[in-house]
Amino acid sequence: MEKPAEAAAVTDQKMKNRYLTLALLTSILHARGQDSTYRHQRIARTDIEVLFGYYTQDGNHSAITGGTGTEKLRVYSPEFTITHYRDSAHTLTLNGGVDIISSASMDNIDFIMSSASRLSARTHGSAAYSWKLRRSNTRIAVQSGLSVESAYLSLPLGASIEHSNPSGSQEWKASLECFFDDLRYGWISKEYFRPIGLIYPAELRDTNWFPNYRRNSYNFSFSFYQAINPRMQIAFFPEFVYQKGLLSTSYHRVYFTGSRFTDRVEKLPAERWKLPLAVQLNTFAGSRTIIRWYYRFYHDELGITAHTLQLEVPVKIHPEFSLAPLVRFYTQTAARYFAPYHEHELKETFYTSDYDLSRFDSYKAGLTLRYAPQRPMSPRYTFNALSLRYAWYKRSDGLAAHILTLLLELEHSRSHPLHEGFDRKGINHSD
């Protein structure tokens, strides 16, 4: 009985060896087959962001009527941003959007009493191109665009350079952005579609208050990021802004003391510098909570000194879902040329009753919900995230606002066979 059993065991062992040999042979042949079809590929990625903002406010200090009257305003603001990463070195960003503004106080430029508030729109678009310098962690970017509304045309031009150390724990960026603005009315008005001149309040159009209609702004900004430890990083944002030209808004009225009939158009100096300096500290506390501190000091030519403090605490309640409560406190001193309705003296050189330049505190509280599944919707499209934020904003002069923002983030990726000039990392060395 033992001999047949031994013979069967030997036969089983032989069969196992044969199967094993066959399997190894097949895998070797299969591997060779893969080798013959292997191709280097670069992945081109495109990030798509769709942002929709809704803003509504109400207050009783409209600058158009000299610091008194309704400030009721609604803004609907859809915006699209497409960032195309051709490879790891070249990036192209396109942005475009429209702000549709329904403003009750704009009616009062002409004292039009309509049932519906006047609608105006701002259309804007921009393009930016950046490239990484060969064999370095330095990136250079240039950008330009156009922003146009009925009484405003802005042409921005900018350039920046950024550098990070090899470990990525330290990074700095310097940028210069220039805005060349034309404040004449008529750019996208139905009647003209060309600039016809500055727009003044209806009763003040017998005088040409400002000979100049241009405003140039130059922003020099610098940012510096430093990782303090694996859970904390700090960033500094010093900035300097210089503006020259027509800094007044030509349809803001100012009423003076003494007479009901002495009113003029707002007048501000033709030059202004601004000096914001901000610091941000982000910390990962525990395994689910992030604390984001932000503080900004600001001082400018008009005499405004401001402090901003913001705290945001994103909490990951699920790997795909997070909640981020937000509080913000802001305080500013008044511009030296500000006075309320009917309180300016006729002897003053510069004057404004715009409460955005008055002394006030503001408070903001909000909540952001973020759902980030990063889930493929199709072989090429990935649904990265959907964020929704609501914020309530209150100013100590009585202005109150609600801000609602929705952000959808998608990703499109596509692989391309590498051709001559690209290395295996997808960096183009033929430039």
Place this chain on the structure above:
Amino acid sequence: MLIIDKRRLCALTGLILGCCLHSCTPVKPYQRAWLNDAAMRPGSSGIDKFDTNVHSIREGASGGGNGKTSGGCGCN
């Protein structure tokens, strides 16, 4: 008074900067899991953009790492 405030501000900024940079420890690339989280990114995030625009219009101050400081009317 303004000079004292400026001195205090500079001293406070220097103190914070000194403390933070002094306590820096090298972070290796494989230790960046926390730092690479989307919510840890410095600067403003995509959803801040609209709020930042509102603040730059409704308040005298603007800039400081969170959006444009000029260009566009914002005069309504």
